[in-house]
Amino acid sequence: MLFALYADQDQLSYDGLRNRSSRGIDALNRHLTKPLTPKYRATPLAVFLFGLAVLYFGSGVAKVVLGGPEWVSATNLGRYIEHFYQLGYSPFVRDLVLQFDTLLLIAAIGTIVFELGFVFSVLFDRLFHLFVLLAISFHIGIAIVMGPVFLYSLVFLALFVDWEKILERLGPSNRSRSNTTTLTEGV
Structure with missing residues (x-):
């Protein structure tokens, strides 16, 4: 609608x-x-993106307010990952991650920074593409070590990746638009 x-x-x-x-x-x-x-605008996507950013922000605020500084600790995040119902798609990677407290601490801090900062990157267009990549990494990491896959979020966030810039960096530097083929050529 x-x-x-x-x-x-x-x-x-x-x-x-x-x-x-x-x-x-x-x-x-x-x-x-x-x-x-x-000038190309996609207002419905922007509205949905802002709604998603607000959900992340609420989760981050809850972690900070209810969990306090204890939430941002290797032990706490390790407990979430190691819980019996968190099987993950790669038990080997999960067990490997659980062995490194520094990695768990970085993941906990990264979670808070991402969840609190994403809404500001959407509103003020600062570091937006970095936060989109953080969001995608966040969800892939959760899927690998904990199990829930938020596929709809990954697909939605992929809409905001700057694919043109990525292709420019990966492809030859002399690529030109004159090589573009349209759908109707040869018809």
């Missing part, structure tokens, strides 16, 4: 492309070959 309120921003979905193609093949090709601009 939230996406329906912002139908004018629907440029990249199948329906958005279909509507654009109704104006002719040339209009569709122009649309597909131009790069995204900072």
